[in-house]
Amino acid sequence: MRCQPRYKGQVYIWLKNKQHCLLCNEPSDTSQSICTPCETELPWLGDHCQACALPLPEAGLTCGQCLRDPPAFEQVIAPWTYSFPIDSLITRFKHAAKWPYGRLLAELLAQSLQHHFDEGLKPPDALVPVPLARKRLRERGYNQAAMLARWLSDSLEISCDENLLLRTQDTTAQQDLDAKARKQNLLRAFALTPNAQIKGRHLALVDDVLTTGATAQSLARLLIGAGAARVDVYCLARTPKPGELT
Structure with missing residues (x-):
């Protein structure tokens, strides 16, 4: 029947x-x-620093800042520079809840990452979204980094671990500060969750934009200090201006 x-x-x-x-x-x-x-016609990132992805005039170079003070993270993967129309798409996704833009960017980022994996980049054990401050999360209603990490997880079949990091303090928005103030702003801003499984794992932080790298540096130091074997950074775009990572 x-x-x-x-x-x-x-x-x-x-x-x-x-x-x-x-x-x-x-x-x-x-x-x-x-x-x-x-x-x-998207602003694809060309030659860049092998560590922080800062745009450089030639391939295979490391920027002066990373040579002077190597970052705690191993490598930044970003498909684009933070310029039109990528900046507009990210802003609409991040601040106006235009999720189709975020989903599209996540799909293209996943393609870029898969290409790097095919070329020999080792995939991480887990994707870790940068946590959002509680006040900002209440105001916005969602964490754009967590949404990106979930979409990447589905596309790349890599687990997404949203329970490793906490944002313990509501801080001033990073884009409103200079490099020195960003570093001070992030002191004690993050913490590990109780019983977080870190030791020996290769982790990849996921965020929308890398500007000075202060947030990525702070989180990478925290994870490496807890025993992570390696920390990479996956983001949509890199700003074209140099900044202080420390």
Whole structure:
């Protein structure tokens, strides 16, 4: 006995639906919500520092700041520089709850990371989103870094661990401070959760933008100090100006 009725008509399949590009609104020629011309014109990160991903004039170099004081994290992976239209897409995702933009950027970041893995980069044991301050989380209603980490986890089949880090203090927004103030702002801002499993693990911090690297540096130091074997940083974009990591 069949519990489902027979139906010989055409069935609507969502995955075969033609999408429109989120940038130009023209029909997309790919399976994603961005067309090939718009994707090509994105501000892709070119030659950059091997550690912090700061844009540099030649490949295979390490910036002066990272040579003077090597960061606690091993490597930053970022597909783009923080310029138009990436800056606009991130801002709309982060502050206006335009989640389709975030999902698209996460898909493209996952493709970039998979390429690095295919080229020999070792995948991490877990993705760890940068925690958001409680006050800002209440105001915004979501943590954009956690959303990115979950989408990356689904695409790359790497576990997402949101229970390792805590933001213990509500601090001034980092973009409103200079490099020295950023460092002071982050003192004692983060902590490990009770019974956090850190020792011997290769972890990757996930965030939207790396500016001076102060947040990534603070969290990497915390994780390495707790016994992590390696900490990488995965983010959507890197600002094109140098900053102080320490």
